[in-house]
Amino acid sequence: MNQIPEIIxxxxxEYYLFFSTALxxxxxxxxxxxxxxxxxxxxxxxxxxxxxxxxVALSAYRSDPNGQIFVFFIMAVAAAEVCVxxxxxxxxxxxxxxxxxxxxxxxxx
Amino acid sequence: MTSIILLSVxxxxxxxxxxxxxxxxxxxxxxxxLAVVFGVNLLDWNNxxxxxxxxxxxDNYAVAFTGxxxxxxxxxxxxxxNYIDAEDENLAEYYSILLFSxxxxxxxxxxxxxxxxxxxxxxxxxxxxxxxxxxxxxxRSNEAALKYFLxxxxxxxxxxxxxxxxxxxxxxxxxxEIGAAQVGADGTTNTMFVMGLLITIIGISxxxxxxxxxxxxxxxxxxxxxxxxxxxxxVVKTAGVAAFYKLMAGAFDASLxxxxxxxxxxxxLTLVVGNIGAVMQPSVxxxxxxxxxxxxxxxxxxxxxxxxxSENALFFYSLSYALASVASFGVLKLVEEERGGNHSFxxxxxxxxxxxxxxxxxxxxxxxxxGIPLTAGFFGKFFVFSSVIAAGNLVWLVALAVVxxxxxxxxxxxxxxxxxxxxxxxxxxxxxxGFAIAVLVICTVLTILFGLAPGLVSHML
Numbered sequence: 001m002n003q004i005p006e007i008i009x010x011x012x013x014e015y016y017l018f019f020s021t022a023l024x025x026x027x028x029x030x031x032x033x034x035x036x037x038x039x040x041x042x043x044x045x046x047x048x049x050x051x052x053x054x055x056v057a058l059s060a061y062r063s064d065p066n067g068q069i070f071v072f073f074i075m076a077v078a079a080a081e082v083c084v085x086x087x088x089x090x091x092x093x094x095x096x097x098x099x100x101x102x103x104x105x106x107x108x109x
Numbered sequence: 110m111t112s113i114i115l116l117s118v119x120x121x122x123x124x125x126x127x128x129x130x131x132x133x134x135x136x137x138x139x140x141x142x143l144a145v146v147f148g149v150n151l152l153d154w155n156n157x158x159x160x161x162x163x164x165x166x167x168d169n170y171a172v173a174f175t176g177x178x179x180x181x182x183x184x185x186x187x188x189x190x191n192y193i194d195a196e197d198e199n200l201a202e203y204y205s206i207l208l209f210s211x212x213x214x215x216x217x218x219x220x221x222x223x224x225x226x227x228x229x230x231x232x233x234x235x236x237x238x239x240x241x242x243x244x245x246x247x248x249r250s251n252e253a254a255l256k257y258f259l260x261x262x263x264x265x266x267x268x269x270x271x272x273x274x275x276x277x278x279x280x281x282x283x284x285x286e287i288g289a290a291q292v293g294a295d296g297t298t299n300t301m302f303v304m305g306l307l308i309t310i311i312g313i314s315x316x317x318x319x320x321x322x323x324x325x326x327x328x329x330x331x332x333x334x335x336x337x338x339x340x341x342x343x344v345v346k347t348a349g350v351a352a353f354y355k356l357m358a359g360a361f362d363a364s365l366x367x368x369x370x371x372x373x374x375x376x377x378l379t380l381v382v383g384n385i386g387a388v389m390q391p392s393v394x395x396x397x398x399x400x401x402x403x404x405x406x407x408x409x410x411x412x413x414x415x416x417x418x419s420e421n422a423l424f425f426y427s428l429s430y431a432l433a434s435v436a437s438f439g440v441l442k443l444v445e446e447e448r449g450g451n452h453s454f455x456x457x458x459x460x461x462x463x464x465x466x467x468x469x470x471x472x473x474x475x476x477x478x479x480g481i482p483l484t485a486g487f488f489g490k491f492f493v494f495s496s497v498i499a500a501g502n503l504v505w506l507v508a509l510a511v512v513x514x515x516x517x518x519x520x521x522x523x524x525x526x527x528x529x530x531x532x533x534x535x536x537x538x539x540x541x542x543g544f545a546i547a548v549l550v551i552c553t554v555l556t557i558l559f560g561l562a563p564g565l566v567s568h569m570l
Contacts, residue, residue: 017277024270031263040259047266051273058277066282067273070224074269077231081262084238088258091242092251101259104252106332 008060016057023050037089037099041082048078110160110167112150112175113215119146120208127201132193136186136544139204143183150175163283164222169570171219173424174351178214181343181431182207184552187544188336188439191446203243207340210236214348218355223272223282226352230268230316233345234261240337241329253332260315260325268312274305284360291364303367310371313356317349319375319409320382323402327386330398335445335452338394339438342401343431350408354423358415372413377509379406384513387520393441394452396520397434400478403517404430410493410510414500420570422492428566429477429485429559436474436552439545440467447539457524459533467539468528470549475521477556480514485559490514492567 023046030043052071059067093099119142126135150172157168186207192198213232220226238261242254276282278301279290292298311322318326330338361368383403390396408426411419441452444467448456461468477486494507541549559565 024266027266028263031259037255037259041262044259044262044266047263048269051266051269054270054273055276058273062280064280067276070227070276070282073224073228077228077235080231080235081265084235085258085262088238088242088251088254091245092255095246095248095251101255104248104255106249106252 005060005063008057013057013061016054020050020054020057023047023053035100035102037092037101040101041085041089045078045082048074110153110158110165110219112146112153112179113165113212115146115149116142116208116212116215120205120212123201123205123208127199127205132200135200135204136189136193139208140183140186142208143179143186147176147179147183150179159221164225165216165219166221167219170351170355170420171215173570174218174347174427175215177347177424177428177431178211178218178344181347181435182211182340184432184435184548185336185339185343185439187542187548188339188442190542190545192336203240206236206239210240210340211344214344217348217352220352220355221284223275223284223287226356227269227272229348229352230313231265233348234265234316237261237337237341237345240340241333243337244334247332249332250334251332253329256325256332257329264312264315264322267315268309271305271308271310271312274301274308276305278302278305284356288360288363291361298364298367302364306361306364306368307371309356310368310375313349313353314375317346317353317405317408318402319405320378320402321375323379323382323405326402327390327395327398330401331392331395335394335438335442338398339435339442342397342438343434346401346405346408347427347431350405350412350423350427353409354412354415354420357412358419362415369413372409373506376406376409376413377506379403379409380510380513384516388516390520392453393457393524394445396523397437397441400517400520401434403513404478407490407493407510407514410497410506413506414497414503416496416500418492418496418499421567422489422496424570425485425492425559425563425567426489429489429556432552432556432559433474433477433484433486436470436549436556437478439549439552440471440474443467443539443541443545447537454523454527455531456536457527458531459528459536460539461529462533463536463538464541466546467541467549470553471528472525473553473556475524477560479518479521481518483557483560485556485563487560488563488567492563 027043027047031040034040055067055071153167153172159166192200210233213229216225216229238258241257242250244250278299279287315322383399383406387396387399411423444456445452477484480486480490497503497507
């Protein structure tokens with residue numbers, strides 16, 4: 001287990017930074033363009049996991065465990081969010097038999 | 110700190126109380142719980158302590174804002190009468206979720222570490238996603254929940270990315286240490302740090318519905334059951350702004366130059382969008398939603414011009430805004446129930462004749478929100494504006510805010526005019542429980558009291 005930070009450090013930090021930024025941007029694009037609530041939700045999870053990867057990499061490079069602890073917090077919170085989010089999506093599916101976010105347009109100004 | 114533990118335990122106890130046959134006992138018990146928490150919280154006054162190896166700091170700032178939020182929740186609860194009367198409503202669960210989200214709100218005002226800020230924001234947000242959709246059979250409530258949830262979790266991701274970039278630049282989550290590391294030895298600020306700071310600002314701006322990240326607020330506020338809209342517009346907003354102030358003015362004051370232009374832009378946009386948007390709204394509920402955006406703008410003014418007095422101005426403004434909001438949303442809820450869910454301006458026609466007391470309460474809270482003298486709202490605006498002027502070089506911002514406050518009076522008076530000058534027509538007398546009337550009277554009395562004697566609470570911090 002002790003070598004894991006060293007293995008992580010065999011790849012330069014910039015690569016992790018670019019990789020997780022790319023994942024994060026893919027997630028943003030997905031949220032902005034997709035219509036299905038579940039796919040949008042998956043893209044949000046992708047964003048959170050991009051953050052997790054970056055945290056682990058930074059934490060290994062700085063030899064500081066705080067970042068890895070934060071990953072656990074993010075995972076726990078993301079799990080709680082999944083519970084509530086899927087419940088909301090199921091509730092909507094029961095009412096309108098669809099998960100297309102464009103069908104929900106009752107609230108307009 | 111004791112208030113966090115107490116609220117968590119009482120929330121769980123409250124869930125078990127849901128097994129009781131009689132639902133009538135729940136409301137007095139929960140109000141008793143909150144009163145105990147309010148008292149226990151005040152014991153920490155002038156007794157600054159840090160907990161959990163420097164994760165939370167309970168100082169006067171945290172105690173004061175915890176006090177506002179607990180008091181507001183206490184005042185909101187009596188409006189849950191329709192849930193008590195309905196057979197199939199999960200009353201105990203709603204109360205527990207409110208108590209738990211109050212725990213998150215306290216963490217947001219007491220955080221000393223980015224992890225705690227994130228956890229606090231999420232506890233509040235996840236509880237609000239549930240409550241926004243609590244009216245399961247209403248498509249509007251469903252839509253509000255889904256919108257709030259998808260956008261909320263999206264901006265949570267954005268805020269996290271910002272926090273991680275800050276961590277990458279400074280190597281710590283502790284806001285004091287980040288503050289110490291923000292400016293390098295050569296006097297410049299690291300690019301990664303600035304990026305992280307700006308992205309974090311975007312994430313938190315969403316939570317307090319500051320423009321241009323406000324687009325969810327009117328829709329969500331309208332679709333959510335009014336009881337929980339009140340909670341969102343008062344407790345969640347107060348916690349968000351207090352956390353924002355603590356983060357920017359407390360920790361990131363040294364790198365002011367890198368975030369000042371962004372914050373000024375957000376503040377001005379929020380003021381303009383909130384006030385101009387509210388003018389065009391057809392319903393009182395949406396008008397109040399836009400007005401809460403504009404009040405976020407006034408609150409943010411303390412943040413761009415922080416000085417010794419801004420904390421007090423922020424505290425007084427939050428308190429006066431919370432009192433007036435509870436009263437106005439409370440009257441709106443009672444009227445809306447009587448009129449079968451109609452929350453347009455026409456629903457208020459003739460309220461001055463059918464219910465003089467409710468109309469008076471609504472008038473005072475509208476005057477307070479608009480900032481008319483002799484109400485707490487006037488001194489809230491006065492303190493905020495004078496603290497901005499004291500900072501120098503931002504007089505133009507105050508001038509803009511005064512003009513927009515004058516526009517605000519127009520839409521607040523639309524309600525007053527409907528109540529007193531329009532004929533009642535088919536609108537019947539609105540019924541209200543004794544509890545709700547008592548809360549409305551307390552809010553009104555406090556609003557006028559703080560308008561006459563603002564010194565009671567204005568120099569506490």
